[in-house]
Amino acid sequence: MTGMLLAPRTTSDAFLSAARAAGVRAGHDAARADRERRLSADVVAGLVEAGFSRALVPARHGGTGTDFATLTEAVAAVGEGCASAAWTGSLLAYTARFAACLPAEGQAEIWADGPDTRLVSSLVSTGATAVPADGGWRVTGTWTYASGVDFSDWALVMTVAPGVEGQEQARFFAIPRSAYRIEETWDTVGMRATGSHTVVVDEVTVPAHRTFLMDDMFTGQGAVSDELRHAQPLFAVNGLTFAAPVLGAARAALKLSGGALADKVARGTEPAEALQIAHARAAGEIDAAALLLTRAAQGVDRARATDDVLVRNRRDCALATRLLRAAVDALLHAGGTRGQSMSDPLQRIWRDVNSAASHMVLQFDAAALAFTRGFLDAARAGKSS
Structure with missing residues (x-):
């Protein structure tokens, strides 16, 4: 889009490294956080220190120019430790993108003390x-x-x-x-x-x-910014906000599954073929979901989303979430009673994934109908002409 500035990628490696560290910190506290229904101040501080709150802040207010592909992977990295922490970090980032629609005076007030406003x-x-x-x-x-x-x-x-x-x-x-x-x-x-x-x-x-x-934010036309990431229509990017934590959680479930299979071998027991097949299928579904989310993110990193890209991204984020939920469901089932113990992290991940997948933005039926509406309208117009 003419006049729009693309986000630089110079800080991506440092951000991803910091996000992984934040995810490890969150993972150590995940069971307590789930039990007490609250992230610790230390975990939230780790998200801020990693750069989530400033990732999509306008550059003139100290934002780091993080692109959507890097942010998606960073959120997923935290999600491998704790889905709730990843969800919070993702929303810290994306809500700052909303605030780019405020008039210049409002933005200056929001970020008066720096780009890490929560x-x-x-x-x-x-x-x-x-x-x-x-x-x-x-x-x-x-x-x-x-x-x-x-x-x-x-x-x-x-x-x-x-x-x-x-x-x-x-x-x-x-x-x-x-x-x-x-x-x-x-x-x-x-x-x-x-x-x-x-x-x-x-x-x-x-x-x-x-x-x-609200329309200014939904269309992306009202952003008081010359950066491409602030000009994207909401539905082109908001599926990434909520699907990325699910991706991280599913990867964590797969690691637990792989560890359980390896433990059986270490104890001299060959895992049943059905368990091996379930693990392989889940791994493929998680990889497929990651590819869908990566394409969606990279598309809006390169150019302002057309209507076709918008409905495709919306579809793909919802479809990716379906794949991830199916993978985690299968892994929990394959894990048997052991995986359902309240002391086992797999059941927490399963609860988190199914809860996150219920979010309105990630519902596939609505996304599917939006995807087909355009070419069906064109077909109807052609029939009536």
Whole structure:
């Protein structure tokens, strides 16, 4: 796209190395985090130190220019240690991309203390309102599923507000940590440590420079940035946000499976052929999913997504997640009762993968229908002409 700056790849090796270290740190704490439903401050600090919070920040505010392919692998690397930590790190990165749609004054306020501001977001509100006020808006409401909110500095929340000629428009509002409270509402089967609690805002005035239209973010046309990664339409990249942690978790499950097979051999027992076949199939499905995600990421690293690329990326991220979930399901089944013990990490990974795969963005049916809609509409138009 003319005038857009491609992200440099000079820091990719250092970022990936730091992400792997953060993943090891998260892995050591994963069982406790799952049990207590909370990442430790040390694990979150490791994600920030690795560079997740600054990965997609505009360069003028200290962002590192990380490309989507590198970010996807970095998130997956953390996911091999702890899926909840990977999910949190991924959202730290991608929410900063949202904030690139704020006016320049708003961006300067968000990143006034540097690029490692911890941003969270939520589009799911209950009775939220935004009414015009002097120089901005008066915002009230509750927003659920704000992953990582316990460690946040700012929250980006969305609600409908009066627009041009009285028509309502969906808007995002940037709220500082001092202006919202947190209700602990997240208690789930899987992804327990993401801390995806509820943000509560009571009659907070948000100045105009700390708000932007949702459509600007969805289309990528409203980014106040000349960097390509901020100009991508949402559906071209947001599947990567949620699929990458699942990829890492599936790789961890495969390592556990391989270790169990090797242990049998070490004890003088030949693993059943059915177990070997299940392991091989899962390995292939995980590799196939990784290739799909890599293509999706590399495509949006090279150019602004066309409509065709957008629907393909959406399809591929959802399909990759299906492959990963199927692989982990098979590995748990092959592991027998041992793998289902609460002391065995495989059951935690299985719970995390199935919980993450239920995310709205990763649903294959909706992505499939979006993928076929374009050429079917063309076929219908050709038939009627």
